[in-house]
Amino acid sequence: MSKILIRGAKVLGGEPQDVLIDGATIAEVGTGLSTEGAEVVEAAGQVLLPGLVDLHTHLREPGREDSETVLTGTRAAASGGYTNVFAMANTFPVADTAGVVEQVWRLGKESGYCDVQPIGAVTVGLEGAKLAELGAMHESAAGVTVFSDDGKCVHDAVIMRRALEYVKAFGGVVAQHAQEPRLTEGAQMNEGVVSAELGLGGWPAVAEESIIARDVLLAEHVGSRVHICHLSTAGSVEIVRWAKSRGIDVTAEVTPHHLLLTDELVRSYDPVYKVNPPLRTERDVLALREALADGTIDIVATDHAPHPHEDKDCEWAAAAMGMVGLETALSVVQETMVDTGLLDWAGVADRMSFKPAQIGQATGHGRPVSAGEPANLTLVDTAYRGRVDPAGFASRSRNTPYEGRELPGRVTHTWLRGKATLVDGKLT
Template sequence: MTNPELVIRKAVWKGEEVDLLVADGKILEIIPSSDAMYEGAEVVAARGYLLMPSLTDVHTHLREPGFEYKEDIASGLKAAAHGGFSNIMCMANTSPVNDNAVITAEMQNKAHAAFPNGPRLFPIGALTKGLEAKELSSMHDLADAGCVAFSNDGVPVKNTELFRRALEYASDTGKPVIDHCEDPYLELGAGMNEGAVSSLLGLAGQPDVAEAAQVARDLLLAEYLDIHIHLAHISCRKSIDLIAWAKKRGVKVTAETCPHYLLLTEEAVEGYGTDTKVNPPLRTADDVEALLQAIREGIIDMFATDHAPHAAHEKEVEFMVAPCGISGLDSALSLTWELVASGKITFDDFIRMWTTAPCETFGLPLNSFKKGDVADFFLFAPDEEWTLSPETMHSKGKNTPFLGQTLKGRVISHFLGGKKIV
């Protein structure tokens, strides 16, 4: 056997104390922990911390180029590194929009300059030019430049014929379309669920059918064309029911949801706090339970943060004027780990949702701790408490409704390709 260059000693993996052996940036093997000596190897004492494969986030907004006052690639990747993420997929709603290979290359170059050992940045190319939903982008050029998927992000493509052609064109590149499902005529971007709470608060709301109607359209097109589609930030029971129906029919669909849709309901908006304004909006307790059940049943495939940092002055306005979005890279690991600790999802669900499914779906580097896998992992203290505050966040965006809360679970050290980055 190849001699290890790195040994992680006395870590815990699935309830067993183990040693992890790494060489050439790859996993050699996991073995029962021992005091064996490995000549020339760096030995890291894990002290009983949990061994975890690095996470992948398939939906972030890193804002650069154009909106560096909200976030830049370096600050976003720093938050990702400390948050346990190895692979970051970022949306195209930059300025200029990432609808050409020059912008794609610029983003990747800046990521590599800031973090040469990762986290790795995987751009998502614009589905249409300028995200205007009028003309398809040059997807082949974008794919050749390194884009791993295409999306119109928060600008729904209301022209179904154009969206059909987009699916076909993207399929020719071998890259999937990620769709933000929102009917463009039903209170677009309202940021509040339509229902009793919105009526009480006197706020315009968006009904769950606005999401579900677009989900239905996408699923029918995907079935008709026999093309894979990925549905972003699913938030409601109606959408889940449609996805379950489609999967039973063999439709090639994957779907994500976000931590805030599992931990908060529309009632969080009652104080008019703009950090609770997100698109799609926070839904009902019934929708939360439906999402958790869908995770357990495999209907929802993966987590995503939908990391959407904003500057303080943009959120410190009236609710209906504020932009939608929550800054999530710093807190997502701890927030979703609470779902495991409370028994709402299993450890296996957690690994599938944050690591296995996103990497397999989008063809990204995956560590399942098998021999030859990329050595992306972190040591995790599940019971260590910390307070989410502007000082403990690495993202420029401090806009999160969880600010000030005491969270459990923290990254102790993080290795990508066998190299320590945190």
Template sequence: MKTLIKNVRPYGEGEPTDVFIEDGVIAAIGENRDADETIDGDGAVLLPGLVDLHVHFREPGREDTETIVTGSQAAAAGGFTAVFTMANTNPVTDQPVIADSVWAKGQAAGLCDVHPVGSITQGLKGEALTEFGMMNRGDAGVRMFSDDGKCVTDPLLMRRAIEYAAGLDVLLAQHAEEHRLTEGAVAHEGENAARLGLRGWPRVAEESIVARDILLTRDYGGRLHICHASTAGTAELLRWAKSLGVNVSAEVTPHHLLLTDSVLDSYDGVFRVNPPLREESDTLALREALLDGTIDVIATDHAPHGSEDKCVEFDHAKPGMLGLETSLAIVSEIFVRSGLADWRFIARVMSERPAEIARLADQGRPIAVGEPANLTLVAEKDWTVDRGQLASKSENTPFNGMDFSHRVVATLLRGRVTSRDGQACAPANA
């Protein structure tokens, strides 16, 4: 298969050029060759395919809200060529057979590489470790483990997990939440929660676990990844850890970069998320930490839910919101359109660094001859989010009705077009 992408600007730099792809690899740049398929970029930005270290595809167990196929379609529409789907499914991804099934279904769909994340503890119960080695050696080659949705609160168990993971050189991703400080909490502990009568979720619930796990990693080695950092204090702890040479990385979500707890006045369950939306001071600190590299990557924490779990009282709404199809638009609005950063920065935090952390050899690669053609094409294009038009099976986006100025107009996985003009293509096996 030969594909020619015409009139694109790699990393948003220089004059438009042509990129020729053959057999899934970039074969030439700046040459107009005969191709089986031609895409006219019309001056759009060309980026390496996006990589998301944190999504929820709900399969197995809640296929009514998302499946590996629909999640892959949402990922492709959002510009992603690789995602990591968390282990809190039913049954939990704590055995090789479950992880291998997720991987096989993702490969059969052929829209993005769906890497299963194995759970740290059996059944997410926080009592006994899973067999990291068996899952790592399986067909899925599981390279990340997390109890996301729950925190590994037992410090001795977390120490053992760090030691086990260090021996295999796999990544531990911690959902940092001291649950004894968050029982019944649904909103950031602050003036807004008090005014609205919502039980407050303190920053220290996150920061205490981040500090503990930094120290455990310092002393026992391994690679630690902090999921969905949400406070200024977490950013400071990460900055301190990196100054000591601790091998820790962290992610921040688009919603924690854009939204604050001021939106909770509506009591709309779509805004309930774990960790909660914080104050403006936290949002600004997280942006700065991402800009200076203290926080490494953006991850969506894409979390589909049905209306029965969101159209309820705020206290009873399940935490989580969609993210895959709006993330690039949000991040470009905050950083590129404002002039805070350029497209090289976007490539770093949404493609290159996530691939590096996950040790993906074929993702996040430079746009250069001989490299895999995992690519995302982004146009300057005004659009309005319409939850009914999203590829995801669910509609719980807090960004419904919001206007943005950049949109993914094409995604290619190993040279195959997986999305065009905001619409995901049919699965490869359809």
């Protein structure tokens, strides 16, 4: 059927309403809507959100299809309630030309589960020495607006300034992986009491904070936009808060795992907890939650980083950094932000749909749940609680830090322009 009636859902956590989808569009929102000619989805007690948008996803294709493909990654995204993801550039070959970003964009179109917007590399080969073809990637069919060397920092201040100047011409944004490389040589985990006790190389907070401080000043000088990837320390929060108070055009993201997990977990030496930036202290976690609540941190982004079994099931020092996150992100946000009273569901929609779509200029996504808008929607059973079982993941990889952990919330349905990609928790 082309018509779908979502009956009795709490739109953005508010009063129960009916939402009628007709084709690719929301036709009507109200109470007591007619069911004639429509497939009915009974949604009493569930929360209806705009489709989630992830500004920071690693889909690995081309080059590391053993970890993830655009198809498996977008299936994971749909399972987690996402209708749009931004694919990072650290592929093989690197997405530093119009040809590669168009390839990723077309693969996303073919998948049908989730819109994929490629992120272009800032520098050729992520080497930090020469600007990539920013203009050509923007003018390509992929229409790239976000550029990042994520996985590596654009550490040269002159290159960073030039990138900010270049993207300003077309309203783009540079998303910085804030990590001063000389301060993190040999680093294995957060620098602090736990690293000292375990004898692992420390990753100091200042390695992140010094780059953020430099880049917000560069953005102010140039009059351009900078976005801070996976912000992880209390000090970084204060720098971003200061920059915003000066009117600097900076936005920032936090990952679900940095909202929940701490460096105490590294005592197990389980590489599933090895991530970049590293898990920090309880003090940092609490500061990140407060900053997300008060708007200093703009959005939640997953930094979904899939790895094959052999790259994580090894000794700590040799293990790859990263965690999968698309299928658990909303549950972690409910656990850390909603169930703690720091955010309501309207706030979740803002941080996980409206604002990331705005930052990335994701046309048709992050829109209100109202008549005339694209039917990109996510239905969530917020009363559900269950243990995370990675065996059921749609992602090709299983490197989740939440295996066996009980988390709240379950995405039951996802619609991409009115087409169901997830029904009753199962991919279509």
